[in-house]
Amino acid sequence: MAETPIFEVNETDANRVYARPRLLLDTTMHYCPGCSHGTVHKLVAEAIDELGAEDKAIGITPVGCAAFLYNYIDIDWVQASHGRAPSVATAMKRLCPDKLVFTYQGDGDLAAIGTAEAIHAANRGDNIAVIFINNAIYGMTGGQMAPTTLLGMKTATTPLGRDAALNGYPFKVADMLTLLDGVTYVTRQSVNTPANVRKAKKAIKKAFENSINNRGFSFVEIVATCNSGWKMTPVGANRWMEENMHPTYPLGDLKDLTVTEK
Amino acid sequence: MEDIKLMKGNEVLAHAAVRCGADGYFGYPITPQSEVLETLTELRPWETTGMVVLQAESEVASINMVYGGASAGKRVMTSTSSPGLSLMCEGLSYLAGAELPCVVIDVSRGGPGLGTIQASQADYFQVVKGGGHGDYRMPVLAPNSVQEMNDFVDLAFELAFKYLNPVMILADGVIGQMMEKVHLSPQKPRRTEEQIRQECPWAALGKGDRKTRNIVTSCYIDPETMERHNHKLQAKYDRMEREEVRYEEMETADAEYILVAYGASSRICAKVVEDARKDGLKVGLIRPITLFPFPTDAIRQAARYAKGFLSVELSMGQMIEDVKLAVGNADIPVRHFGRTGGIIHSPREVYEALKQFMTETGGKL
Numbered sequence: 001m002a003e004t005p006i007f008e009v010n011e012t013d014a015n016r017v018y019a020r021p022r023l024l025l026d027t028t029m030h031y032c033p034g035c036s037h038g039t040v041h042k043l044v045a046e047a048i049d050e051l052g053a054e055d056k057a058i059g060i061t062p063v064g065c066a067a068f069l070y071n072y073i074d075i076d077w078v079q080a081s082h083g084r085a086p087s088v089a090t091a092m093k094r095l096c097p098d099k100l101v102f103t104y105q106g107d108g109d110l111a112a113i114g115t116a117e118a119i120h121a122a123n124r125g126d127n128i129a130v131i132f133i134n135n136a137i138y139g140m141t142g143g144q145m146a147p148t149t150l151l152g153m154k155t156a157t158t159p160l161g162r163d164a165a166l167n168g169y170p171f172k173v174a175d176m177l178t179l180l181d182g183v184t185y186v187t188r189q190s191v192n193t194p195a196n197v198r199k200a201k202k203a204i205k206k207a208f209e210n211s212i213n214n215r216g217f218s219f220v221e222i223v224a225t226c227n228s229g230w231k232m233t234p235v236g237a238n239r240w241m242e243e244n245m246h247p248t249y250p251l252g253d254l255k256d257l258t259v260t261e262k
Numbered sequence: 263m264e265d266i267k268l269m270k271g272n273e274v275l276a277h278a279a280v281r282c283g284a285d286g287y288f289g290y291p292i293t294p295q296s297e298v299l300e301t302l303t304e305l306r307p308w309e310t311t312g313m314v315v316l317q318a319e320s321e322v323a324s325i326n327m328v329y330g331g332a333s334a335g336k337r338v339m340t341s342t343s344s345p346g347l348s349l350m351c352e353g354l355s356y357l358a359g360a361e362l363p364c365v366v367i368d369v370s371r372g373g374p375g376l377g378t379i380q381a382s383q384a385d386y387f388q389v390v391k392g393g394g395h396g397d398y399r400m401p402v403l404a405p406n407s408v409q410e411m412n413d414f415v416d417l418a419f420e421l422a423f424k425y426l427n428p429v430m431i432l433a434d435g436v437i438g439q440m441m442e443k444v445h446l447s448p449q450k451p452r453r454t455e456e457q458i459r460q461e462c463p464w465a466a467l468g469k470g471d472r473k474t475r476n477i478v479t480s481c482y483i484d485p486e487t488m489e490r491h492n493h494k495l496q497a498k499y500d501r502m503e504r505e506e507v508r509y510e511e512m513e514t515a516d517a518e519y520i521l522v523a524y525g526a527s528s529r530i531c532a533k534v535v536e537d538a539r540k541d542g543l544k545v546g547l548i549r550p551i552t553l554f555p556f557p558t559d560a561i562r563q564a565a566r567y568a569k570g571f572l573s574v575e576l577s578m579g580q581m582i583e584d585v586k587l588a589v590g591n592a593d594i595p596v597r598h599f600g601r602t603g604g605i606i607h608s609p610r611e612v613y614e615a616l617k618q619f620m621t622e623t624g625g626k627l
Contacts, residue, residue, distance in 0.1 A: 055468055056468035056470075057469075058468055067481065068481075070477045074469075075475055076476045077475065078329075078466050079477070079480065080329070081352055084353075087322075087323040090323075091288060091338065092331065094314045095285055095286050095314055095338070096334055096455075
């Protein structure tokens, strides 16, 4: 094998095209290789930094794979009980209206056990941002069915595939939230391609801006992979998501009152 | 100038919350304590002190709102009644595990299940022994007057921030609904964010000028760390047992029979002691003000001379277990008397039960 040539590069602000986000801590993440969480964490860290909100950001972590998010981003964190992050964030934001307050929740946390808390925080128009990771499965507990699991999808608790007669239908949380008057911004994104990563970051940044400027409830769904839970390779999981998840959960803005406001 | 009013216990809780400089109240209506939220929304403290008042969608949400506010070092509270407290127990466990200060009030009603909206004292086990999961304790204050409904709110916050722990006020439907004269506390200012950052360096308020981030959590995945955390919590609970026992005694010096009662029952028992003394019977009363820590030493002291203890509760007998442990002598009879279902025992009923108890255990009538 040929030796890799070594170039001496003088790294400056002018020629740097990519770097670890300043707020992303230099530590090994516990996520499985191929998991979308790492990418979304990076976007959250970049968005907070670019908004200059490091000093006033308070994140609420869920129960599930992202429970340890507080180990990875250098801001203040509160670890909530399962599904209740929106309630925690509601009080936090009302008591500290000048802060950036956001939750980061998975589909089990937000769309199953914490549905009531998410809907009511949204309906009250609480000035918080919710990052919702939808990978259609319970990752932390070992791949059981989530409310967002696709019909026919095999999981540890739907070994023959999700059957609508038995388990109901994939829960379209974002679509439902658009109906609520307190909701300012609802978007559905994915981090499967560089272009989509950039779009997702823009969405997260907008949601955070809305919280800082007290412009109502913002909801960013990220359609994500869980290659371990899905029992696929990282590349295979990305392809499967594009072919199966995106048709059920189409990407794009579902509601954005900040556009009409301008 | 003194602010003396005639008020319901529940209304006083609301006034006391505003006046002690609370930052937030989060609650869900449930009988017999709905007046707390109603009074707060009538007082509109957000226009005066800046206190946040919010009606949540459930008790699950209210306790987690309290968790959020407490995480920011704010003085936050909620109130509920028995079935609502059941829903809050997970949250209480998280609050205790994360070492967060807050005040939770249970104006208890009859159960189990949907039970009745009438007064009861059947939440003793749930409130005093935990309710939620894991090794945790909470100081529990048991007011027996409308005045104490006022005084205990500020005291509860003081204890909550001293120990970084949730503090319970266990009242009952009688104390919540009855009207009495009350001296309302003077208005205290709310703390500024700068004061909170100094007093609560652990609070998640955004990093501000801090170099390191604050993480509020009850999660310790490493077993060694989790056990160390449990030992740290236990040391706090031990200190509470040493320093925070509060109780009242009435005619116990020469008493042969001791009534033990808290809250509404202690008011009824005070009348029983008066009547018994008029009849020449050596009867006294020990009234625990803190149910945790329990006045174990006071009861053990009284047990050196007493012939029997009657635990009088509006329940089928829950506190009696702590009375027995405190007496610590199987030769001294400990008995329970109490009505349930929302029926309040009359002084006469208690007196009759006491005399029956005395007759059966060799007491002089």
